[in-house]
Amino acid sequence: MRRKSLSGQVVLITGAARGIGEHTAREAAARGARVALVGLEPDRLEPLAQELGGVWFAADVTDQASIAAAVDGVLGAYGRIDAVVANAGVASRGTMATGDVEALVHTVEVNLVGVMRTAAACLPHLIAARGYLLIVASAASFAALPGMAPYCASKAGVEHFGNALRLEVAHHGVAVGTAHPSWIDTDLVRDAQDDLPAFKDTLRRLPPPLGSTTSVERCAAAFADALERRRRKVFVPRGVMLVYWLRTLLNSRLAERVVEPQARRSVPLMEEQVRTLGRGFGAHTALPVIAQPAITRPAELETEPGFIANRYHR
Numbered sequence: 640m641r642r643k644s645l646s647g648q649v650v651l652i653t654g655a656a657r658g659i660g661e662h663t664a665r666e667a668a669a670r671g672a673r674v675a676l677v678g679l680e681p682d683r684l685e686p687l688a689q690e691l692g693g694v695w696f697a698a699d700v701t702d703q704a705s706i707a708a709a710v711d712g713v714l715g716a717y718g719r720i721d722a723v724v725a726n727a728g729v730a731s732r733g734t735m736a737t738g739d740v741e742a743l744v745h746t747v748e749v750n751l752v753g754v755m756r757t758a759a760a761c762l763p764h765l766i767a768a769r770g771y772l773l774i775v776a777s778a779a780s781f782a783a784l785p786g787m788a789p790y791c792a793s794k795a796g797v798e799h800f801g802n803a804l805r806l807e808v809a810h811h812g813v814a815v816g817t818a819h820p821s822w823i824d825t826d827l828v829r830d831a832q833d834d835l836p837a838f839k840d841t842l843r844r845l846p847p848p849l850g851s852t853t854s855v856e857r858c859a860a861a862f863a864d865a866l867e868r869r870r871r872k873v874f875v876p877r878g879v880m881l882v883y884w885l886r887t888l889l890n891s892r893l894a895e896r897v898v899e900p901q902a903r904r905s906v907p908l909m910e911e912q913v914r915t916l917g918r919g920f921g922a923h924t925a926l927p928v929i930a931q932p933a934i935t936r937p938a939e940l941e942t943e944p945g946f947i948a949n950r951y952h953r
Contacts, residue, residue, distance in 0.1 A: 643867050646671030649717045650866065651710070653700055653757055654727030656680035656687070656925065658825035659775065662859035663724055664691060670863055675713040675720075677706070678727065679925035699927040700727045700753030701745075703760070710760045720764040722866050725757045726775040729924050730790050730827055732834060733913040734906060742919025743789045745926075750793035751800070758804065762813070769812035771869045773862065774801045778821040778879045781886035782849060785902040786838060786909045805871070816865055818873040819883065822852045830921025837908035844901065848878035 650667045654660040655676035664674045664687065674693035676684050681697045688695035694716045696709035713720055728750045731742040754774055765772060777794040779787060798817050805815035822828050822842065832839040842850055858875045865873045874880040888894060920926065 643869070644671065645863070645867055647673065648721040648866075649673045649675065649713065649719050650722045650724065651675040651677060651713055651720050651761065652724040652726055653677045653698075653706075653753075654775075655695075656683040657923065658827060659820070659823060659855060659858055659862070660724070660726040661687060662855045663726065663862045664693070666856075666859040666863040667866060668693065670867070672722075672866075673717055675709075675717065677709045679927060700757050701748045701927070703756050706756050707760045710764070714764065719768055720761055720770065721768045722771045722773070723757065723761045723765065724773045724775065724862065724866070725754045727753050727757070728775060728793075728827075729920060729926075730787070730831060731919050732831075732916060732921075733919065734786055734910055735788050737910045738913060739919040745919075746789040747793045747796075750790065751796040754797050754800065762808065765813050766808065766811040771814045771816070771866060772801075772804075773816045773818055773865055773870075773873070774798075776801065776817045776819050778819050778849065778882055780817075780819055782882055782889050784841070785898075785906050786835075786841075814869040814871075816870045816873060818862060818865065818875070819879050820853065820858050820875040821848050821879050821882075822850075823858045823875070824852050824855050826923035827921060828852065830923055834916055834921060835909055835912050837905045837912055841901065841905050848876050849882065851876070 650672045652660050652664050656678035668674050668691040676695040677698050684695035696712045698705040698709035731746040776797045779791045780794040780798040783791050801817040853876050861875045
């Protein structure tokens, strides 16, 4: 597909405070986009938005009112939304047998339901702009690993949600892509390896590209290319495409027989390490604060220029 310049395009990115979201925002802004950053870490979002000349909004993608308020803020600042990168995601610790069920369920709520809520809030404006929605799935959409059942389920769901949504909105001129990165050098991946040595050892034993780590800058460049070309599928690194085409074999009984001996050793170790860890998520995973009052600003600030473009909601 012919490349479309990002210059002047309004790009909304969820999970923009760090990792893939942050670096995609940097790359998109470097290519001329006007970026709108959405996430749960105001102390990181604000300076990033100032650096990139964009706007920011604190919002929880699992709360419809919260993400809708952020979308309204973007419209107040820019008047339109041309592209959305539904990137917000988390990865819980533990197996279904021994893990914290609330953490396991929250992984699905953020990674899958959060994408659905983001799409619902943004689609009327993407339809108006005949825009593009890039949904961040994973190589885990089609390659299962023990200890990652909720994450794998959520990313498989995200992929098929994107496949169906693409057909629903094609007549509006809206394009939908799904991105499938393998291990990217972000806080999320580093935290998982630091927290769980058994998980790190499992990754070390996987063949490339499933066992290799890609720089976050390379991933962000691939995402920005996808925004320009309205790509249907994005694989990072490109070798993940082979995993995509071999998915039937990877989920066959034959593949299970290869993986099971290692899983019998690694899963009990991982479960014990999670019990010792005593938490359901990585140290750098931002979670919404429950039962906190809404963050407000003095009424007089609402008359100041730029207030709409900089206010945030929780």
